Structure formats: C-alpha cells, structure tokens
Amino acid sequence: MPPVSAISLAHSLLRREILDLHAYHVPGSAGYIKLDAMENPYPVPQQLRDEIAAAVAQAAINRYPDPDPAALKEKIRGAIGLPREMGVLLGNGSDELIQLLAMAVNKPGATLLSVEPSFVMYKMIATFTGMRYVGVPLLTNSGAADFSLDLSATLAAIRREQPALVFLAYPNNPTGNLFSTDAVAQIIAASPGLVVVDEAYYAFASDSFIPRLADYPNLLVMRTFSKLGMAGLRLGFLAGSTAWLEQLEKLRLPYNVGVLPQLVAEKLLEHHDVLLLQAEQIKQDRAKLYRQLGEIAAVRVYPSEANFLLFRAANATAVFDGLKRRGVLIKNLNGGHPMLSDCLRVTVGTPDENERFMTALQEILRYE
Ligand SMILES: *Cc1c(COP(=O)(O)O)cnc(C)c1O
Numbered sequence: 467m468p469p470v471s472a473i474s475l476a477h478s479l480l481r482r483e484i485l486d487l488h489a490y491h492v493p494g495s496a497g498y499i500k501l502d503a504m505e506n507p508y509p510v511p512q513q514l515r516d517e518i519a520a521a522v523a524q525a526a527i528n529r530y531p532d533p534d535p536a537a538l539k540e541k542i543r544g545a546i547g548l549p550r551e552m553g554v555l556l557g558n559g560s561d562e563l564i565q566l567l568a569m570a571v572n573k574p575g576a577t578l579l580s581v582e583p584s585f586v587m588y589k590m591i592a593t594f595t596g597m598r599y600v601g602v603p604l605l606t607n608s609g610a611a612d613f614s615l616d617l618s619a620t621l622a623a624i625r626r627e628q629p630a631l632v633f634l635a636y637p638n639n640p641t642g643n644l645f646s647t648d649a650v651a652q653i654i655a656a657s658p659g660l661v662v663v664d665e666a667y668y669a670f671a672s673d674s675f676i677p678r679l680a681d682y683p684n685l686l687v688m689r690t691f692s693k694l695g696m697a698g699l700r701l702g703f704l705a706g707s708t709a710w711l712e713q714l715e716k717l718r719l720p721y722n723v724g725v726l727p728q729l730v731a732e733k734l735l736e737h738h739d740v741l742l743l744q745a746e747q748i749k750q751d752r753a754k755l756y757r758q759l760g761e762i763a764a765v766r767v768y769p770s771e772a773n774f775l776l777f778r779a780a781n782a783t784a785v786f787d788g789l790k791r792r793g794v795l796i797k798n799l800n801g802g803h804p805m806l807s808d809c810l811r812v813t814v815g816t817p818d819e820n821e822r823f824m825t826a827l828q829e830i831l832r833y834e
Contacts, residue, residue, distance in 0.1 A: 483593050490590065498795035499822055501813040504639070504667075504774050506695035508744045508816070510734070518733050522726060531725045538728050541735040542703060546668075546689070552679050553708040555715060558722045560666060560690040560702030561587055564633070566717050567662060567686075567704075568595040571630040579629035581615065583640060583803040585664065588633045600627050604641070606805055613641040613768065615649045621656050630659040636675065637667045640799055640811045642770030644671055654682045660710070662686050667772035669694045669745040670752070679706055686710060693773055695741050696734060699727040748773050752814045758824050764831050774813045779831070782808040788830035794823050 477485065495502065510518070539554045548554065557563035568578060568591050578592040582601035592599035602623045604613045624632070634653065637644045654661045661684055663675040668689055675687050690702035701723060704711065734741065752770060759767035759777055767777040776799075779785050786798040796813070799806040812823060 481596075483596070487590070487593060490586075493795070495795050498790070498793055499815065499819050500795055501815050501819060501823060502795045502797045502811075503697070504693050504772070504813045505697045506693065506741075506744055506748070506773070507814075507819060508695065508747075510695070511740060514733070514737055514740065518730055521729055521733055525725050525729055527725060529725070531721050531723060531728055533720045535723070535728050535732075538732045538735075541732055541738075545735050545738045546676060546705070548676065548705055549680065551708075552705055553711040555704040555711045555718065556723050557702040557704070557718075559692060559700040560664070560688050561591075562722060563688055563702055563704050564588065564591045564662075565594065566714060567631060567660070568592060568597055570714055570717055571660060572597050573630070576630040577627050578631045578633070579623060579627055580633045581620065581638075583613075583799075583805050585633070585635050585639045585666075597631075598627075600629065603805065604638075613638065613643050615645045615653070617646075617649045617652060620649075620653055624653065624656050624658075628658050632657050632659060632661045633664055634661065635664040635666065636673075637671050637771040639666065639772065640774075640776055640797070640806070640809075642768055642772045642774060642776050642811075644673060644771040647673055650675070651678070654685050657684060660684050660686065662688050662704075664688045666690050666693055669742065670749055670773045671771040676705060683707065691731065691734075695744060696731060699731055701727055701731050745773075748814050751817055751820055755812075755814060755820050755824070762828070762831060765827075774811050776809055776811050778808050779810065780808060782810050785827070785830055786810060789823070789826050792826040792829070794826050796823070 542554055564587055572595050575598065577598040577600055578588065579600045580588040581604050589599050589601065600623060602620045603616060605611050605616050634645065634650055636650060650663065663685065665674055665687055666689065668674055675685065679685055679687060686704050686706035688702065688704050691699065752773065752775065755775060756767055759765050759775060765777050765779050767775055782800040783798060786796065789796055797811040799809040799811055814820065
C-alpha cells in the first residue's frame with residue numbers, strides 16, 4: 467500500500483464545513499495593555515487570594531470533581547437571586563453550553579437563528595454541529611436605533627424558518643446595546659423553539675430576563691462569570707425550568723467543571739459583593755470613556771450596557787495598528803461582518819488603562 471500523508475488523510479476524512487472553517491484566532495497579548503477580550507481588569511484582592519490558596523492546598527486533585535456541586539449551585543442561586551422553582555446547569559464556560567444546546571435540538575434540518583452582528587460562536591457552533599444557521603440583520607442607517615432589533619424582519623424569519631433554537635445576546639456583543647425588552651419578549655412568544663437569552667454582560671446591564679423565566683415555557687437564560695472577573699476559571703450556567711435542564715443534563719459531560727474551578731468559584735461567590743463593586747467601578751469608567759470618545763469628531767461611539775464600547779473611526783485598521791504600536795491591544799472588527807466596517811471594540815479597563823488608551827487614540831487621530 468502506498469504511504470498516505472496525514473494531510474491527505476485529514477482532507478478525505480474531515481467534513482467539508484470543518485475544512486472550510488477558520489480557527490478562532492486569539493492574538494498574543496503579552497506586554498500589551500489588554501483591552502481586547504472583555505476581561506475584568508481587577509485582580510482578586512490579596513486577602514481573598516490567601517483564602518483561595520489555603521482552600522486549593524486542601525483540594526482533592528486525585529479525585530474526579532463533584533458531578534453535581536450542590537454548594538456551588540446554591541451560591542450561584544443566591545448571587546443571582548434565582549427563583550426557587552428554577553434550576554441551574556453548569557458549563558465549562560457558556561461556550562460549552564451553546565454547543566450542548568445545539569447538540570440537544572439538532573434533528574435533521576434543524577435551524578439555529580440569531581441576529582447579526584452578534585456573538586460569533588452562535589454561527590460557529592451551528593457549523594460545528596451541522597445545524598442550519600440563519601442570521602437576521604440588526605437595523606443600520608437608523609441613527610440612534612442602529613444595531614437594535616429589526617422586530618418585523620425577525621418575526622418574519624421565525625415564521626419562515628421555524629428555528630429550533632434562537633440566541634439573543636442581552637446586551638449584545640460586539641455592539642454593546644441592550645435590545646428592547648418588549649421586542650425580545652415578542653420574539654420569545656412567537657418562537658416555536660427554545661429561546662436562549664445570553665446574559666454574559668448581566669453585571670453591567672440594567673435589565674435581565676431571569677425574573678421573566680416563569681412567563682415562557684421556551685425560555686432559558688444563559689450567564690457566565692467570565693466577564694465578572696473569572697474568565698480564567700471557565701464557568702457558565704443555564705438557568706430555567708427543571709423540565710428543560712433535566713433533559714439537557716443528559717448531554718453534559720459528567721466532569722465538565724474541574725475541582726479547582728468549582729472550589730475557586732465558590733470562594734469568589736462568597737465575596738460576590740467585591741466583584742459587583744468592581745463592576746460598578748467599570749460602569750462609571752464606561753460612562754467616562756463614552757463621553758470622551760463622543761467628544762472626538764472623527765469617532766462615532768455607540769451606547770453600551772456591557773463592559774466594552776463599540777466605536778467607528780475612518781481607517782479603523784490603521785487606528786488599531788497605531789494603538790498596538792503604542793502598546794494598547796483592542797479588537798479590530800473591520801473586515802469581519804460587513805455591518806462592522808471601520809468598527810473597533812475596546813474593553814473598559816482600569817482608569818489608568820483607559821487614559822493610556824485615550825491618549826494613544828488622540829495621538830493617532832491627530833497625526834496619522
Ligand atoms: C464572552 C461571551 C460568551 C462566552 O463566555 P464564556 O463563558 O467565557 O465561554 C457568551 N456569550 C457572549 C455574548 C459573550 O460575549
């Protein structure tokens with residue numbers, strides 16, 4: 467038999483849509499002021515670090531993690547004020563839960579629907595799992611309403627496509643805005659399938675669908691602790707009716723959240739108030755950064771209820787490169803979705819980081 471190279475074997479065995487994918491690119495960030503990934507810029511306070519270190523020293527690393535960590539779930543319920551009759555399902559980050567949901571409803575021909583531009587993992591995971599994907603454009607050229615839901619187009623798409631699964635990021639990433647509550651409610655009510663309201667940015671937003679879970683049999687709320695200071699732990703969860711969660715539990719890999727993330731998250735949630743104070747600080751600094759960006763004539767900044775700001779500037783890629791040369795890493799959205807041409811996204815950092823970003827940006831807009 468002639469020898470077969472790994473590359474030709476991979477090309478003959480892999481699914482076409484996987485060969486066509488581009489890997490999710492995470493740029494190196496060592497040495498930069500890192501304002502590209504919606505992380506909380508504040509480290510865990512020292513006293514709490516010591517407490518965590520002591521607990522980690524006692525952890526049973528030789529054992530599999532608790533597959534149903536009741537104490538951790540209780541802390542989560544307490545922290546978010548989850549109604550008693552609702553359940554919690556834990557994920558290795560909420561990305562894993564998007565994948566689990568897609569696998570669960572993926573009958574032949576099943577459709578996943580979201581809006582565009584939104585969180586790219588919805589479409590990527592539809593591709594991974596072989597689901598049909600439909601993206602309904604958000605409004606553009608509507609002035610202050612830019613990036614809000616096109617309700618009539620979304621309702622028409624739902625009637626036409628009958629999606630098994632709908633994702634709405636609330637607030638939306640990468641645009642930062644919180645969709646109209648009433649429009650989201652109408653979409654849930656009109657959907658024949660499951661609607662997941664993705665509240666990754668809940669700590670920075672003025673509204674939530676958690677109190678409305680009981681109103682809809684087809685609603686789940688997904689959250690993550692990544693944006694609240696635990697991105698390194700990888701912990702997300704679905705909240706909703708136990709009728710749904712008991713079924714979805716069957717698909718969860720039994721040990722998807724490790725011993726250390728469980729333990730550290732539990733400790734951190736005992737000090738949830740510390741994290742919420744950091745979120746309050748970030749909201750204040752977001753308001754300041756929004757004002758400052760708004761004062762630059764060459765920049766259009768969009769309102770945000772998240773821990774980042776989307777803004778548009780001519781020659782965005784040159785602006786991005788100029789910032790990078792000055793040691794500031796943000797996210798360049800130019801060249802991605804057509805509705806995001808010349809768009810950049812900056813995560814709100816510490817006051818000092820924000821200032822260094824603004825100084826660099828002003829310098830670039832003045833001289834380049
Ligand atoms: C960041 C983000 C997530 C993913 O969070 P992880 O828990 O870190 O996987 C999910 N949804 C939206 C809208 C996000 O911006």
